[in-house]
Amino acid sequence: MSSFIPAQSDDVSIATIRALAADVVTKANSGHPGAPLGMAPVAWVLFSRFMNLNPKNSKWFNRDRFVLSNGHACALQYVLLHLLGYKLSMDDLKAFRQLDSLTPGHPEAGHTDGVEVTTGPLGQGFGNGVGLAVAQAHLAAVFNRPGFDLINNYTYVFTGDGCLMEGVASEAASLAGHLQLGNLIVIYDDNHISIDGDTNLAFTENVAGRFQSYGWQVLRVKNGDTDLPAIFEAIAEAKLEKNKPTLIQLTTTIGFGSKQQGTHGVHGSPLKADDIRALKAKFGLPDQSFYVSPAVYGACAEIGQRGAATEVQWNALLSQYAQKYPELHSELVRRIAGDLPQNWEKALPTYTSKDAAQASRKLSEITLTALAPVLPELLGGSADLTSSNLTKVKGSVDFQPPSTGLGDYSGTYIRYGVREHGMGAIANGIHAYGGIIPYVSTFLNFVSYAAGAVRLSALSGHQVIWVATHDTIGLGEDGPTHQPIETAIHFRATPNLAFWRPADGNETSAAYMVALKSKKTPSILSLSRQNLPNLEGSSIEKASRGGYVVHEVEREDLTIVSAGSEVSIALEAAAKLASGGIRTRIVSLPCWFVFDQQSEDYRLRVLRSGAPILSLEALSTAGWAKYSHEQYGLSSWGASGPYQKVYEKFGITGSNIAVIGKKVVEFYKQQGGPVVSPLVKAFTV
Template sequence: MSTTVQPIDDLCINTIRTLSIDAVQKANSGHPGMPLGAAPMAYVLWTRHLRHNPTNPKWPDRDRFVLSAGHASMLLYSMLFLTGYDLSMDDIKQFRQWGSRTPGHPEYGLVPGAEVTTGPLGQGVGNAVGLAIAERWLAATFNRPGHEVVSHYTYVMASDGDMMEGVAAEAASIAGQFRLGRLIVLYDANQITLSASADVTFSEDVGARFQAYGWQVEHIDGMDIAAVDAALTKAKAVDDRPSLIVARTHIGYGSPHKHDTFEAHGEPLGVEEVRLTKRALGWPEDKSFYIPDEALAQFRRSVEQGRDLDAQWHRRVDGLRAADPQLADKLRLALAGELPKGWDAALPRFTPADGEMATRDAGQKTIVALAEVIPNLVGGSGDLDPSTRTALKGKGDFESPNFTPPEGAPPTQGMVGGPLGYAGRNIHFGIREHAMAAIATGMALHGGVLPYAATFFTFSDYMRPSIRLAALSKARVIYVWTHDSIGLGQDGPTHQPVEQLASLRAIPDLMLLRPADANETVEAWKIAVAHTEGPVGLVFTRQKLPIFDRSALAPAAGTAQGAYVLADCAAGPPKLILIATGSEVSIALEAHNQLTREGVASRVVSMPCWDLFEAQPQSYKDMVLPPGVKARVSVEAGSPLGWERYVGLEGAIIGLNRFGASAPGEIVMRELGFTAEHIVKVAKSILAGNRPG
């Protein structure tokens, strides 16, 4: 298409604008300003550059578009409807209503064509870096000369607010480090935030900052479609750096009284202002949701173009299959999100003869074994591989093949089996936990890779906003969190997680597992790898723990039920149940043995995962925790919040309502009551009918 502005271009742009403001006005809720100002950029991108197939939104080699400024969701919905996605005019008219497919902010899995869930600013930028990383890894892994089966771009539309958020800064820094040349951000620099002009809080030179990150930066007039087209063309040609296009736009464009004001940001224009805006745009004032036939025909060209692009890709895949059937099958498996046959056959098994072992160390042995059979298991840590034990040995580092250290810098250290360029499976996220989590979500939603992200458990606080969105998106991400309790010792309360277990258990659709020994750790990893309905958090110890003798105790396979009877009384029903997780299970076992010697019939329940246990049939739950046994004690070195549901009104909770302390781990545990002796004392008090204060 010619870059010369044609009357059809203005017609299409104004169609986007008026459709968006009509939907916002009908809902009497939403953000009309950005669609009015950013419509020219959206039009140029979606009709001249974006390779997509509206009739197959999941075509694997499509370009990805991320509206990081999710408050402008009607801009995205307008583009999806106009270009032919499975979104009806009825859906547009139901914007922000109960049961609608057009929610207030884009939601992955609900809106066809929404690649990620956005809304909290900065998140989309972080997700987009993950999308771009996944594309580069898949391309480096599966492309062969003459058979380019992975080759697409990730486009982002971001706002001033996105540029202020720390997660976007962290992610942009990583993108520059990795030289992700197929990542292109259109920065809608309208210089307005929700409550003021941006210069009240934000007067930095964003372009200069991104140049310092290693990005290619272009400044344009975002209202000029020829300038937008040229900038996108230039950005696509830059293969060794991500690109930021700083586009000066005008929020509320065409609105006589709200143009370039924050009043256009967070509320409808109003019935009269909508009418006046349409007049200013040369639009019929008395028509709502009006789509000119010529404009719709122009947009719907994307349908046939998309089908052709999709068909061409399938022919390329057929060519790869003819040349290398085994590689093509691996690609098919990866894109389908399936695990290879027999993926769990060679996982380690442990016995007490292996000696005491921290669950992080058992996790290391497990992830190394998994990496050998699951070729698209890709991830890393926030600069903590030696501590989280999550390096994939021999699998190389993910890095740009064009990377060269600055002159005079020491040789690069930390290689895990040598550099493999973008095919490396170890991602060094640096000390950027929030971006790491957002990136992992993007990788998961891209498809083709199974990402994991690791750090100390207390730093999950830095990841939490991204974890929440991963859960909302049901993204298949695995988090590995080590140093899981006060038992880590002398680093002290800043590094000892106390409230994190309770806090993360409160997030819907996040599965959290805290295994008690090495074999439960293996089972936890099996669950995490096979789970496809949302993120999984694996919570591991730094300190060594006993490996349970499974010839005398229940098999670790009970982990899959979330809770199971690990040890029971010799005969008859128990009088007392001890429920514990993680490192405290071995302490509960010691207490059980002491109680047994004293003639008290007790049971130990290991409960590594509340979510899995709650998903079991009531009959199973009643078998593990018989309703008639009221004497119950829970033991967990964390906040007691929530344990009431399992111990009941007549039970007791041994937990922490305070922060930890800096001392050797065993001393901290002892001083704060996590000993067999204290458990026995509390248990006897419960049996005597006294609830500890």
């Protein structure tokens, strides 16, 4: 193990990071100086001595990944990115937390060069880090060959007490231990302070013991404020452990250097002018705001040059790999670029109405089985509901540590355990790594457990596909504890999230097609437990527009718009209404998000004026008024029982919907006047 060689620039660099972070927060008059002041030394040791990175090409594939799970400490990250030469100027630092700046209040991936994942909501970054490590292990197992250790980076995560209290981090940590992710190194800023005050108030567990119980190596650094050699040695030792993730418990003083150091007063409030002045004096810096000496810039430039040289070497290795393994090479290049293979869509199953009725979870399994051979970038998994979600392709190998004898890291199926939130955060990390399209699964109702991760997926543009089965009261006997009511509208209202409820086989294929093409949008595929007939009017092409007329009628008296398992019930109602002389069109609207992106002309042809539109869904009606005049659904919790009986209880049957439809038609006749589509609006936002 190499040992720490001090450099002249170390102290001044650390002092500069501290002073800059304090300046950044004070200028914004908003933000968190405490953790940056405390973690500046470990950040410096990590970036100056260990991180493989190229600031001039922040997307170099084999770079080490850095995650700031305690994202409120982002002044630290922004300062580092600036000093190292990423696309972040001093002016950007000065615009910290200002509107439309590159330095928002918490780090946002895709927004700021060099930020790997979006953090701030506590615990998420920890989970992302596990995902980044999973992705590295997987791609290494798939692509590395003797002499070609192409993919061998480490993932480093900074975390605070807050993240470690969060269940999402606990879940991810337990799985990381099980998966023996030796490439994951988490540095825990053990500063004994959270917002409420001393951690003695609420967080007195033995963190080291807990992580050892998860199967982690735990190392300690007693003086994280100044003992650079100890920090160095801990990281070096962590890198040597190949079969366990490592937690480095680093004792620091929050707000080190401030008059308020060691108190929660310094956690989330800017330092006062005199405090900053004293701090700079203490560290031997000039009394100047946003000051960086040439020596510090010089030291940082060297780090960048070292990284650039490493990338050059790596590119040379990649060229040799291209010679020796041309097919693997082109596959790796394709996957790094995120391109799908040509003609992959041809593998999507299609159906006619003569095909047997099947549950859409089963249709999903058929689709995954058809896609797995052509899309090796699919890395699936379930939160311990594999046999219910039907997400494991037959013959696929588990992603497992080889020593378990249960699979290996090249395997494409992850056993997430009953850890929905951790699964979501890990999947975000897997996608952030690149080269992989993760899909994850649980019951739709329990996607809500992972809401924190799902919203970050959508905010950051992670292409994560949720296979969310058992999606309404149609799951039957498990009852209201498991029956989503509010869930669909929750996710439909989430920006940049495609929530799909396919009605049959073609719609299921369409949902997968659009989800797989949407590189920057997560999708939730809400699927039925019960069998659904294949519709006469469906096709992949039509459904891929998010909404379409599945049963056309001219001069209709009524349109029923529905989604998922209720579309066939709407069709039953239409048949009954037709026999009573009420001409009824049926529109299937499997995905609001995608439908809303269609041209106004198209949308107004689908949901046209002229007759009332009734929505039907076995969920809360909330939100449907956007697409309909009248809404039928559930206004209460569901019930436990065989699913047909539960549907009957809530009136979601062809015959009851026919009765409702008739009421709607009569009501609008009485009202008189033209019936205008709800899509006709005074303005658009």
